[in-house]
Amino acid sequence: MKAIVYKSQTGFTERYAKLLSEKTGVPAYPLKQAGKYLRKNDDIFYMGWLMAGRTSGLDTVVEKYTVRGVAIVGMSPGGNGGLWDVACKNGGYSDGGAPVFYLRGGYAPDKLKGLHRLLMKPMANSVVQEIRDKGPKATESELEMMNLFLHGGDCFDEAQLEPIVRWFQTGLHDGRVRIMPNATL
Ligand SMILES: Cc1cc2nc3c(=O)[nH]c(=O)nc-3n(C[C@H](O)[C@H](O)[C@H](O)COP(=O)(O)O)c2cc1C
Structure with a gap:
């Protein structure tokens, strides 16, 4: 995995991304700066905050990079949103076979x-x-x-990163998030 790329507005996703980077040794870049460090189609893990059911920034990264896995960060106790619904139907994976995780951030x-x-x-x-x-x-x-x-409140919880860290270390990295016409990602 070349990098963790993230988009965060109030800081929860950024905290998860930086901690995941520490735990895995894979560098984390905010989406706006990722282009400085990455080339087109590089393998990335994407983390984005949930906005009205969409994973913000995901539509941009799927066009530029090979998104091998995604973590959605929202305020609800359980996963929600378009990509999460797809993953629930597919046993935890996007239509292209990339794992989809949900992290509870908070509300600021x-x-x-x-x-x-x-x-x-x-x-x-x-x-x-x-x-x-x-x-x-x-x-x-x-x-x-x-x-x-x-x-408002802070629901950040380091333990939620465990399945993601495990996937970085031992999981298959051969799926990808694909652009699905008309799908809410
Ligand atoms: C306009 C707006 C829409 C949101 N929609 C959702 C949503 O559909 N589901 C959810 O769980 N959280 C939703 N949230 C909450 C954010 O996803 C949550 O605060 C997240 O932790 C923000 O991450 P960040 O600090 O990295 O920006 C929404 C927040 C805003 C401002």
Whole structure:
């Protein structure tokens, strides 16, 4: 594997990428700088934050590099989004046979800028209202999500990297994420 390439807005994905780099010895580059170090079609592991079901930056990297595996970083307790749905149907792999992992990052509303801040506000309000409406029927996990939306929170957990580190060390690196027409990656 030539590199770990990542895209992070509020820092969670960056922290995971840097720690994964330490644990594997593979260099980590932010997507914007990766072109300085990598050539077209080089093998990479991609890490991107989840934005409304899409893994941000993935559409760009699949055109430039050979994406051998992906980690999606979101705020929900379990994986979600277009690529995650594909992976769930395929036993944990993208359509091209690359492993797909999910890492829980967190929510840092104070670090959000411009459009993302604007987009998140109504989404957060509607989730909070939906959970409030459930009253005592709301589950522990729903209450935890409500708190996360209301106050932000850090769900970074080093242990979540373990399956990825294992795959770096002993897994097959012969699948790839392909561009799928009309697919939400
Ligand atoms: C506009 C917007 C949309 C988001 N959509 C999702 C989503 O669909 N699923 C999810 O689990 N998290 C979603 N999140 C939460 C981020 O993926 C989460 O905060 C992530 O940890 C951010 O990573 P970063 O710190 O590397 O930018 C969204 C955040 C924003 C700002």
